[in-house]
Amino acid sequence: xxxxxxxxxxxxxxxxxxxxxxxxxxxxxxxxxxxxxxxxxxxxxxxxxxxxxxxxxxxxxxxxxxxxxxxxxxxxxxxxxxxxxxxxxxxxxxxxxxxxxxxxxxxxxxxxxxxxxxxxxxxxxxxxxxxxxxxxxxxxxxxxxxxxxxxxxxxxxxxxxxxxxxxxxxxxxxxxxxxxxxxxxxxxxxxxxxxxxxxxxxxxxxxxxxxxxxxxxxxxxxxxxxxxxxxxxxxxxxxxxxxxxxxxxxxxxxxxxxxxxxxxxxxxxxxxxxxxxxxxxxxxxxxxxxxxxxxxxxxxxxxxxxxxxxxxxxxxxxxxxxxxxxxxxxxxxxxxxxxxxxxxxxxxxxxxxxxxxxxxxxxxxxxxxxxxxxxxxxxxxxxxxxxxxxxxxxxxxxxxxxxxxxxxxxxxxxxxxxxxxxxxxxxxxxxxxxxxxxxxxxxxxxxxxxxxxxxxxxxxxxxxxxxx
Amino acid sequence: xxxxxxxxxxxxxxxxxxxxxxxxxxxxxxxxxxxxxxxxxxxxxxxxxxxxxxxxxxxxxxxxxxxxxxxxxxxxxxxxxxxxxxxxxxxxxxxxxxxxxxxxxxxxxxxxxxxxxxxxxxxxxxxxxxxxxxxxxxxxxxxxxxxxxxxxxxxxxxxxxxxxxxxxxxxxxxxxxxxxxxxxxxxxxxxxxxxxxxxxxxxxxxxxxxxxxxxxxxxxxxxxxxxxxxxxxxxxxxxxxxxxxxxxxxxxxxxxxxxxxxxxxxxxxxxxxxxxxxxxxxxxxxxxxxxxxxxxxxxxxxxxxxxxxxxxxxxxxxxxxxxxxxxxx
Numbered sequence: 012x013x014x015x016x017x018x019x020x021x022x023x024x025x026x027x028x029x030x031x032x033x034x035x036x037x038x039x040x041x042x043x044x045x046x047x048x049x050x051x052x053x054x055x056x057x058x059x060x061x062x063x064x065x066x067x068x069x070x071x072x073x074x075x076x077x078x079x080x081x082x083x084x085x086x087x088x089x090x091x092x093x094x095x096x097x098x099x100x101x102x103x104x105x106x107x108x109x110x111x112x113x114x115x116x117x118x119x120x121x122x123x124x125x126x127x128x129x130x131x132x133x134x135x136x137x138x139x140x141x142x143x144x145x146x147x148x149x150x151x152x153x154x155x156x157x158x159x160x161x162x163x164x165x166x167x168x169x170x171x172x173x174x175x176x177x178x179x180x181x182x183x184x185x186x187x188x189x190x191x192x193x194x195x196x197x198x199x200x201x202x203x204x205x206x207x208x209x210x211x212x213x214x215x216x217x218x219x220x221x222x223x224x225x226x227x228x229x230x231x232x233x234x235x236x237x238x239x240x241x242x243x244x245x246x247x248x249x250x251x252x253x254x255x256x257x258x259x260x261x262x263x264x265x266x267x268x269x270x271x272x273x274x275x276x277x278x279x280x281x282x283x284x285x286x287x288x289x290x291x292x293x294x295x296x297x298x299x300x301x302x303x304x305x306x307x308x309x310x311x312x313x314x315x316x317x318x319x320x321x322x323x324x325x326x327x328x329x330x331x332x333x334x335x336x337x338x339x340x341x342x343x344x345x346x347x348x349x350x351x352x353x354x355x356x357x358x359x360x361x362x363x364x365x366x367x368x369x370x371x372x373x374x375x376x377x378x379x380x381x382x383x384x385x386x387x388x389x390x391x392x393x394x395x396x397x398x399x400x401x402x403x404x405x406x407x408x409x410x411x412x413x414x415x416x417x418x419x420x421x422x423x424x425x426x427x428x429x430x431x432x433x434x435x436x437x438x439x440x441x442x443x444x445x446x447x448x449x450x451x452x453x454x455x456x457x458x459x460x461x462x463x464x465x466x467x468x469x470x471x472x473x474x475x476x477x478x479x
Numbered sequence: 480x481x482x483x484x485x486x487x488x489x490x491x492x493x494x495x496x497x498x499x500x501x502x503x504x505x506x507x508x509x510x511x512x513x514x515x516x517x518x519x520x521x522x523x524x525x526x527x528x529x530x531x532x533x534x535x536x537x538x539x540x541x542x543x544x545x546x547x548x549x550x551x552x553x554x555x556x557x558x559x560x561x562x563x564x565x566x567x568x569x570x571x572x573x574x575x576x577x578x579x580x581x582x583x584x585x586x587x588x589x590x591x592x593x594x595x596x597x598x599x600x601x602x603x604x605x606x607x608x609x610x611x612x613x614x615x616x617x618x619x620x621x622x623x624x625x626x627x628x629x630x631x632x633x634x635x636x637x638x639x640x641x642x643x644x645x646x647x648x649x650x651x652x653x654x655x656x657x658x659x660x661x662x663x664x665x666x667x668x669x670x671x672x673x674x675x676x677x678x679x680x681x682x683x684x685x686x687x688x689x690x691x692x693x694x695x696x697x698x699x700x701x702x703x704x705x706x707x708x709x710x711x712x713x714x715x716x717x718x719x720x721x722x723x724x725x726x727x728x729x730x731x732x733x734x735x736x737x738x739x740x741x742x743x744x745x746x747x748x749x750x751x752x753x754x755x756x757x758x759x760x761x762x763x764x765x766x767x768x769x770x771x772x773x774x775x776x777x778x779x780x781x782x783x784x785x786x787x788x789x790x791x792x793x794x795x796x797x798x799x800x801x802x803x804x805x806x807x808x
Contacts, residue, residue: 062600062608072610073536135534139568166487182486189491197502206563208510210571215502223494259490263497272546273571274560279505345548349575419550424709425578430606 026107030098031380033114035461037094038373040122042454044086045366049447051079056443059436069133077145078132083361084143084220085154086125091369092228093117093161096184098376099235100165103180104172113164120157124150141209142217144198155195162188179251183231186259191224211267211275214283218266221360227258229328229368230297233321236375237304240318241311246303250296258293261286268339271348287339290332298329316390320371323398327363334359346420351432352412355405362401362446370397370453377457383465385456393452400445403438411435515561517661521654528654531615531647533568540609541580542572543658553709555582555660562660577609584659586771591725591763592714593652594629594644602635603713603722615648627762630724698794703783706776710768711784719788725763727756730788740781740795744803747777774800 058064058072068074101108108114128146131137137145144151165188169181198216238245245251267275267283302325305318312319334356338347347353370393378384411432418428459465521529532538543566547557558581563569587593592603598616600607618640622628628641636642644652708717715721719730729735733756734742750767753760768777774797781800785792 058610059608062610066611066613068535068614071535071612073539074534076536076539137533137536139533140536140538140570140572141568142573166483169487170483177482177486182490185487186490186494189487190494193491193495193498197498203503203506203510204567205510206566206569207512207560208506208508209567209569210563211505211509212502213569213571215498215505219498219502255490259493260497263494264501266501269573270544270571272548273544274558274563275509276505348546349542349573351574351576353573419575422550422553424705425553426604426606426708429576429608 027380029111030101030108033108033111033118034094034098034377034380036115037090037097037118038377038457039461040118041087041091041094041369042450042457044082044090044125045450046454048079048082048087049443049450051075051082053440053443053447055079056436056440060433060440068135074133074135074137077137077140078129080143081128081132081145082125084225085121085128088225088361088365088369090118090121090125091373092225092232092365093121093188095232095369095372095376096161096165096188096228097168098380099180099184099232100168103174103178103235104169105174106168106171109164109167109171113160117157117160117164120153120160124154124157127153141198141213143220144216148199151195151199155192155199158188158192158195162192178235179245179248179255180231180235182252182255183227183234186255187224187227187231190227190259191220194219194223207274210270210273211279214266214269214275215263216266217269219263222258222262222265225361225365226262226328229324229365229372230254230258232368232372233297233301233325236317236321236372237301239379240315240321240375241304241308243304243308246300246306250300254293254296254300257289257296261289261293265290265339268344271339271341271344284339284341287336291336294329294332294336298325301325316387316394317371317374319394320367320374322371324364324368324371327359327365327367331356331360331364346416347412348416350412350415350419351408351435352416355408355412358401358408359405363405367397373457373460377460378468381460382468383460383463384468385459386466387469389452389456389459389466393449393456395449396445396452397449400442400447400449403442404446405442407435407438407442411439509560512560512564514564515559515661516664518561518564519661520565521657524650524653525657526654528650528652528657529570531651532570532654535612537580538570538572540572540574540576541578542575543579543581544571545579545581545660551579554579555585556663558660559663577607580655580658582658582660584656585766587713588656588766589714589726589763590652590656591630593655594648595631595635595722595725596713597648597651598629598631598642599635602632603716605717612648612651615645615651616642617645618642630722632722698782699779700783700786702776703779706772706780707783710772711780714765719784719790724759725761727754727759727761729784730790732756732790735784735790736792738793740785740793740799741803743781743785743792744777744795744800747781748800748803749808769804774798774804 054065054070055072055075065071097108097114124146127150131147131150132145136147138147138151139145146154162185165181165185169177169185194216198212198220204212234245234251264286265283267279268287271280271284273280305322309322312322337343338352338356374385374390411434414431414435415428418431419425455463543558545551545554545556545558551557562581594616595602596604596609597612599611599613600609616629618637620640622641622643626643628643631642714726715729716726719728721728734746737743746765748767748769750765752764753762754765755761768780772780777800778795778797782794784790785794
């Protein structure tokens, strides 16, 4: 937006429009995937109470379940975060996109991979229960190509920056895309993935695909959107750099904590636990940095939904990651592992952190790109059901999962744990329905920020720096 | 440019190094884990069944890893590294919405039960929330020669015709029945697999040491009901009425009400096949429970059966069970 006013030349305006179109298209595609993935989630939740509902090969639980997770990961969150990363790279480097065409190619590839993966899984073509890499390998190659194109475009955009420094956001976004290329390659190559070897690769992959992809892209967005919304610099740039390197070194080591008490070597499991605790360093450092950037300005939450979304995202990051550390302890894992507590945890992180972060970023930055705004009612209809729904979802599964785990510890007949989960499955469905409904408000808001009728332009943060 | 190289290139280099250390190298080493003693590759039809298991995502609800924790001992001995030599793609799973299946072939070896359960789990386990896999079965007017139709309870059977398994169901059954843990050599069973300490609980998690069972504890009705529910009710049902033509009733069962408990005890200890109860022949085999349960537990189960559903058999003691066990099969 500033660029447009600073350089009102027609070439600059054309670049701005091209960037706005790319950003809008990524966001719109991601919305479609969010609606699809959460619709599947609702069907799955319903099946826990009505197992004979939708019985047939194509609607069976075991096929829809990976469709839900993969569509969420690679359709919704990946596409939305890459759109944000492009916009942030261009603006923070005061430059133009290296290649608009590559951005479009990447978008097509992401969508192609997600569509092909969904169809393949529904037809029963699955690589196995290898979480988040169930798509058959040719489809994962398409996803890898999308990542490659994105990495190239993003790094080349930063390379042509007109600023001297590389703003911290780009460290996280470039890093995220480059590291994920490595993760994707490690996951595809078959030579070291037999039997127990594959188990260790699964542990590595399932954690890194989350923590070295969604986490850095979402954190990179925080580092850009928060100062933008508040019109003040990040509290500590050095702390952000410190969190970057510690996250890089600690995170990739903790994957085996998904297989505690498994036949994986005990040292691998113990190392994972130790570094799960070490993860508190970047998590607390990062969260503190965001919260301190907001210090003294929490009153503005009353006026600014984008800020509220981001605050929920930051707290989701803090609470979800800390919970992850605690869960990694053997004594607690003995109760919680394999229960629905884990499902609650993954929704606290992928929804309470990543998804809320994306929403905050889109509401903070998409209007700046398109000069179109969502209405206050639309924002409220999105924020509150999503927040309340995710609370119900996570709390019910956390309580239910604990009861489930204790049933096992007490060595009751297994079916007792199934019976005891029933009320919590119902509450999960209630929370999930609220979350799902809120996504329609999000879709409406995105429509207004792109093609639809804009609401009255609003200051992103009311009375931004009047006091300052 | 130097800054970009440091940040993007440097971090990617670091990450690549860690990925090799934590992903690739453990993968290479562990991929060479040799098969444990008695661990065999799958036959062609078992492998086909495993593919059906993978395609339909069974492992999203069923794990195949027994942890060295006392709560896992119902699922078998703790999994050892050598158990996974022929398990690609790995199916350890991350959720136990349903029970672990590592040893289901030993725990539930009856093809009839497996078919009924796959067709509609609620036909044998009323509280189950597992999906029905009825699409793996055909409904035909008359079963072809040599094929036994699945004896479904009336409430779950189609209105007309009989249910026979398709190839998919047959393969899946073969795979499920192949899921049996190879016994560990005793020295190894006493220590934990791969040198792991025996878990936080401190209790040994392998099959209960039979000899160490406390002898002579009195009948505990609550324990008996719990053990019956965990081990017996899948076939004989909580009502004790069994499933017509599939699993014999215990209610009013002659052996259960017999003053001489020998046959009752031996049936639970060693299993049974092709038995005639009340003039009906039941082909599906009953598994042996002697290796899984202590004398005390078996006495509790037998006493529960002998005192429930209007039965009034003479109670037995753990010593009587021990005596039959000592005689051997």
